[in-house]
Structure formats: C-alpha cells, structure tokens
Amino acid sequence: MSTSKTSANWEKAVKRLEGKVAIVTGASSGIGRAIALQFAAEGAKVVVADLHEGWNRGGFEETASATTVEEIERNGGAAFFVTCDVTSQQQVAALVDSAVEHFGTLDVIVNNAGIYRVGKLVHEFEEADLDACWNVNLKGTWFGCQEAIKVFLAKGAGTIVNIVSTAGLGGHPKQSVYNISKGAVSSLTKCIAIEYGRDGIRANGICPTYAKTSMTRGHFDDADYMKAFAESIPLKRWGEVADVANLAVFLASDESSYIHGALIPVDGGETLCRYSVEDE
Numbered sequence: 001m002s003t004s005k006t007s008a009n010w011e012k013a014v015k016r017l018e019g020k021v022a023i024v025t026g027a028s029s030g031i032g033r034a035i036a037l038q039f040a041a042e043g044a045k046v047v048v049a050d051l052h053e054g055w056n057r058g059g060f061e062e063t064a065s066a067t068t069v070e071e072i073e074r075n076g077g078a079a080f081f082v083t084c085d086v087t088s089q090q091q092v093a094a095l096v097d098s099a100v101e102h103f104g105t106l107d108v109i110v111n112n113a114g115i116y117r118v119g120k121l122v123h124e125f126e127e128a129d130l131d132a133c134w135n136v137n138l139k140g141t142w143f144g145c146q147e148a149i150k151v152f153l154a155k156g157a158g159t160i161v162n163i164v165s166t167a168g169l170g171g172h173p174k175q176s177v178y179n180i181s182k183g184a185v186s187s188l189t190k191c192i193a194i195e196y197g198r199d200g201i202r203a204n205g206i207c208p209t210y211a212k213t214s215m216t217r218g219h220f221d222d223a224d225y226m227k228a229f230a231e232s233i234p235l236k237r238w239g240e241v242a243d244v245a246n247l248a249v250f251l252a253s254d255e256s257s258y259i260h261g262a263l264i265p266v267d268g269g270e271t272l273c274r275y276s277v278e279d280e
C-alpha cells in the first residue's frame with residue numbers, strides 16, 4: 001500500500017515558493033491548514049483566512065497546540081490571520097487588499113473554504129442546504145477568483161488553485177447539493193483558464209476524494225464505511241491532507257507553469273473505478 005508523504009519540511013535548502021505571497025481560505029483547519037503550513041515551509045508568505053482562527057473541533061488536528069499562524073511563525077515563516085466569510089464579496093475584497101497592504105503583492109490564491117451536506121436524496125434536501133453549499137463552495141470561490149484576478153491583471157501574473165473534489169467530476173449518491181456546487185467550481189476553473197491565460201493568470205483545480213478532516217470525520221469514525229471506502233479504491237487507503245497540500249504546492253509553483261485549466265484528482269484512483277479487483 002502506498003503511504004502519504006509528510007508535509008511541511010521546514011529544513012529544505014531550496015524553497016519552491018520563495019518570494020511568493022499566497023492567500024489560503026478556510027486555512028484554520030483540515031486541507032486549508034495543511035496547504036498554508038506547507039506553503040510557508042516552501043518559503044511563501046501566507047495570509048490565513050477563515051471564519052475563525054481556531055481549528056474545527058472533531059477534525060484530526062486534536063494534537064495540534066497552535067493555530068495555523070502560530071505554527072508558521074514558530075517555524076520562522078511569515079503569516080497573518082484575517083477573519084473572512086467567503087460568502088461576502090466585501091470581506092473577500094478586504095482580504096485581498098490586506099494581503100497586498102501587508103506583503104506588498106499577491107501571487108497565489110487557494111480557494112479552499114468549503115462545506116459539505118450529505119445523507120439525503122434530491123427530493124429530500126431543503127432549499128437551505130442548496131443555498132449553503134452554493135454560497136460557500138461556489139460563490140466563495142467565485143469571489144476569491146474575482147478579487148484576486150483584479151490584482152493579477154494589474155501585475156500581469158497570478159495563480160489560482162481551487163479546491164474542488166471528485167464530487168466536481170461526477171455524480172455521487174446522497175450529496176447532490178454538494179456535488180452541483182463543486183461541479184460549478186470545476187466549470188468556473190475552466191472558464192477562468194480560458195479567459196485569463198493570455199494575461200499570465202493560471203487556474204487549476206484539485207479534486208480530492210475523502211481525506212481525513214473534520215468534514216469527513218463522521219464517515220471515518222464509522223468503521224464499516226471507513227473500511228468499505230478504502231477497499232473500494234485502487235490505493236486502498238483514505239487520503240491525507242498532505243496528499244492535497246503536495247499538489248497545491250506544485251500548482252502554486254513555477255514548476256507547473258504549463259499546467260492550466262486542469263482538474264486533477266487526488267483520489268487513490270477512485271475516479272478510475274469503484275470496485276476491487278478481488279471482486280472479479
């Protein structure tokens with residue numbers, strides 16, 4: 001079985017994001033926190049944005065003793081926290097302004113903040129579930145892209161990394177409101193790539209399957225579900241936040257300078273098939 005590489009190696013001599021300024025939304029917890037920490041370890045100055053500075057209870061950060069910014073600063077990196085609800089265009093605009101004011105520029109935005117709704121068929125979901133997923137997942141990403149693009153156009157360069165999901169690549173049962181919001185983010189990522197490539201702005205999407213965060217804790221703690229999921233995919237294990245952060249570093253770095261408009265699964269092969277060769 002393959003294993004995940006640990007992230008945030010602060011000792012590297014050559015830092016892949018040296019000199020870059022990055023915003024990561026939803027960066028207090030889970031995948032966003034892992035991305036922010038790894039960006040900082042690779043030399044980026046990071047603006048950590050979230051609804052609150054403490055991490056989500058119930059996630060896999062229980063052993064952490066520091067906020068994302070504290071952890072970055074403890075390791076000699078540069079970061080600051082901005083309270084931001086990504087469903088508010090005004091707050092997202094203020095977030096982008098604060099990055100430019102504080103660090104002098106903006107090179108990368110990672111639109112990661114997201115919520116999940118699950119467990120109902122289409123006719124059972126409430127309008128409020130649809131609105132919640134749409135507002136955070138799609139409109140939050142839309143506002144992040146819009147506000148960052150204004151800065152990127154002025155400087156003639158910039159990189160957008162949208163955290164999508166395998167849910168943005170196809171259908172899944174009993175999570176339609178989440179899936180359609182992520183499908184819209186996939187489409188948005190491609191539209192941005194088409195419209196702004198000529199301006200030096202790259203946009204790509206990362207499509208994880210289940211990774212261990214507070215969002216998926218309920219599924220992970222359900223031993224039958226946890227095992228059944230792992231067994232249904234070729235690599236036979238759950239994703240780690242580091243698996244997603246590793247790709248985010250690559251997509252934010254100049255190493256990926258010709259990768260544009262891609263929606264890249266980080267899914268242990270899930271999107272290839274959902275059955276085991278042992279079942280044949």
Ligand SMILES: NC(=O)c1ccc[n+]([C@@H]2O[C@H](COP(=O)([O-])OP(=O)(O)OC[C@H]3O[C@@H](n4cnc5c(N)ncnc54)[C@H](O)[C@@H]3O)[C@@H](O)[C@H]2O)c1
Pocket residue numbers: 025026027028029030031032049050051052055056059084085086087112113114115116136140163164165166207208209210211212213214215216
């Ligand atoms: N964990 C997974 O298995 C998985 C799989 C595929 C995609 N994703 C996507 O990864 C992203 C991160 O999810 P996670 O698993 O780390 O979840 P998480 O709940 O651990 O973290 C999400 C973070 O986003 C923040 N957030 C929520 N709403 C916000 C808002 N309106 N404004 C600003 N911040 C807000 C939360 O406070 C939290 O810190 C989401 O977009 C999610 O859809 C997660």
